Amino acid sequence: MTEQLDEVTIRVAAPQDADAIAQVHVRSWQEAYADIVPADHLAGLDAQDWGRRWKQHLERGPQDGVTTWIASADQRLVGFVSVGPSRDEDARRADREIYSIYLDPGIWGHGVARELMRTVISETGESTHLTLWVLADNDRARHFYRRHGFQADGVERYDEVGGAELLEVRYRRN
Secondary structure, three states, rough: OOOOOOOOOEEOOOOHHHHHHHHHHHHHHHHOOOOOOOHHHHHHOOOHHHHHHHHHHHHHHHOOOEEEEEEEEOEEEEEEEEEEEOOOOOOOOOOOOEEEEOOOHHHHHHHHHHHHHHHHHHHOOOOOEEEEEEEEOOOOHHHHHHHOEEEEEEEEEEEOOEEEEEEEEEEEEE
């Protein structure tokens, strides 16, 4: 069952958001990748460990060129998105990459991801080339990205996740 949300607020993440980001990150992975990533890997995800890593990342601040926005509703964090310089070999200097966008599974379908994506596009600029990598088997995410103007550009790679080699597809906007 999904829940009703009051107003969603989006702001830049701060170090004190790290634990809440990690909780959403782990829950989202466990739900979204349940039939894609090996179950033992998903079961072993440690939100405390991810929280420590998120805190370190957020404490570094903007010098790494990465911005993380969080979405809050009903006084709790319900989603986040991280964007930074593209890490692809063929990227141009101004290209940006969406490194992650995750929501608490209980609020999927309530427009929070849409608001996060609108924030990214607005903040990076309509004409900025944005890329992201998505697991080929993640149909829900691929559909979401297409609705927001992203298209698979023909570049693919394999990534090892939990002992499995999983195909990722690059999507590009503009």
